[in-house]
Amino acid sequence: MRAVVFESAGNLTLAERPEPTAGHKEVIIEVAAVGVCGTDTHVFDGEFEGTIFPLVPGHEASGIVVAIGAGVTHVAVGDQVAVNPSTTCGECEYCLTGKSNLCRAWNGLGVVASDGASQERFTAPAANVFKLKPETDVYQAALIEPLACAIRAYDILPRKMSEHYLVYGAGTMGLLMAQLAPRAGAASVTIVDLNEGRLATAREVGIDNAYTSANDAGREKWDVVIDCTGNIRAIEDGLPRVKAGGTFQHFGVAPAEAMANYSPFRVYRDEISIVGTMAVLNSFGRAVEMFEAGAIKSEPMISHSFTLEDYPQALEMFRKGTGRKLQIRPNDSSSKVFHA
Ligand SMILES: NC(=O)c1ccc[n+]([C@@H]2O[C@H](COP(=O)([O-])OP(=O)(O)OC[C@H]3O[C@@H](n4cnc5c(N)ncnc54)[C@H](O)[C@@H]3O)[C@@H](O)[C@H]2O)c1
Ligand SMILES: [Zn+2]
Ligand SMILES: [Zn+2]
CATH class of the missing domain: 3.90.180.10 (Medium-chain alcohol dehydrogenases, catalytic domain)
Structure with a gap:
């Protein structure tokens, strides 16, 4: 064998x-x-x-x-x-x-x-x-x-009806997370990837709001922002886009030594939840x-x-x-x- x-x-x-x-x-x-x-x-x-x-x-x-x-x-x-x-x-x-x-x-x-x-x-x-x-x-x-892994990630998200979701990364994991969002009550799902080919796949699986930058999405803030890239630039771009009272999830695996910048004041003032999720x-x-x-x-x-x-x-x-x-x-x- x-x-x-x-x-x-x-x-x-x-x-x-x-x-x-x-x-x-x-x-x-x-x-x-x-x-x-x-x-x-x-x-x-x-x-x-x-x-x-x-x-x-x-x-x-x-x-x-x-x-x-x-x-x-x-x-x-x-x-x-x-x-x-x-x-x-x-x-x-x-x-x-x-x-x-x-x-x-x-x-x-x-x-x-x-x-x-x-x-x-x-x-x-x-x-x-x-x-x-x-x-x-x-x-x-x-x-x-x-x-x-994606279902585990949803276990620790709020899953409220009529929330707006933003997913970074249209690889396998981002596509799975985005496709599950309507099942968790999402009113809309937006996906962002730098790679146009990946966005084409996103549209094929039914995610029509697919952009190379969240700036093009026609919305300023989202209730739930999920990083499925592990890329620090995506994380730093995504965290400020979380609506007050909303949630940011680290699904992507960043390099172990990497650090990201965010505003602790904003996390306090707007009661932002930052959550991780690991495997199954x-x-x-x-x-x-x-x-x-x-x-x-x-x-x-x-x-x-x-x-x-x-x-x-x-x-x-x-x-x-x-x-x-x-x-x-x-x-x-x-x-x-x-x-x-
Ligand atoms: N938490 C878990 O349990 C778990 C389980 C499986 C995978 N992962 C992690 O999830 C992440 C995604 O996995 P995958 O298989 O989909 O990977 P992938 O490499 O196929 O997809 C990542 C996508 O992110 C895009 N991307 C990279 N930088 C970007 C940026 N700055 N802005 C927008 N998009 C950007 C890439 O173009 C790519 O399409 C990886 O980090 C992986 O290790 C986590
Ligand atoms: Zn794997
Ligand atoms: Zn044990």
Whole structure:
């Protein structure tokens, strides 16, 4: 069986690995698709805290169950599934108080110490495997993992009826956050990205208020402003646009050492809430339900798929910021273009 292996920081190989076998409460999944995201580049570059090499990357996975171990009852061979990559210790202060996404020993499959899905078949703990309906598109279902992050983000937003939302960044995450806004009561949704191509995708998924600058949006202030770029200029542009009493959310991951300027006086005077959100917390099953309910238009969001052999090209393309969501399809015989 073939697997992409990050051997050490900056160094990957396509390796032959033995077929996995299912242990107690484990599931073996034939991978249909696994999304590429910024986390993969950070892991590859050796910048992700805690990664232990060698590691098979890939944490946004969907596929078909090909074997189950003893004690697995909620999925069967042949089921389509999506996989929550987060595993937590279950013992620390955070795990024991319902905040396991903040676990100090957080381990993501394909991110920290357990192999991920950039291989023909991979092993997941049964508790992380979520069954899909037979009619669900198993390739597009690889978007359920990022959707679970977006749903976590909404858990900590006010979600009041008739509020106006401004989202920075029309990458996968910004597009998901913007598409969920009407479900959270938004009266309007505006999206901003410097890249015109990304704005075209935003319009294809139904976000018509799409601009290269918030100055062009015909509105001065928004109730909720969400940064989905991690870019300091976007953050500094967005915070002053929050209406009094409103909320600014850091969804994007800024560089660990970066600092941003804002007015503490304004945060006080206008009661601005600044909130963060980190990964998935009890939101994966809800993401499956929202995905299967058609809450997002997934087809326009995926532009290319790559074979395991072409993994380096996928990483390269991701770094250039071209294309939309890029996927690895380990059991496909050729790479494909869905949207140029
Ligand atoms: N909080 C979480 O749980 C979580 C989960 C997944 C991803 N993320 C983070 O969310 C962010 C977005 O992820 P993605 O996969 O959509 O990334 P992406 O790179 O595909 O998209 C980011 C977009 O931001 C745009 N952008 C950059 N600078 C900008 C600026 N100054 N103004 C306007 N737009 C700008 C880019 O053109 C790009 O289209 C990343 O930082 C990622 O690490 C956070
Ligand atoms: Zn990801
Ligand atoms: Zn813990």
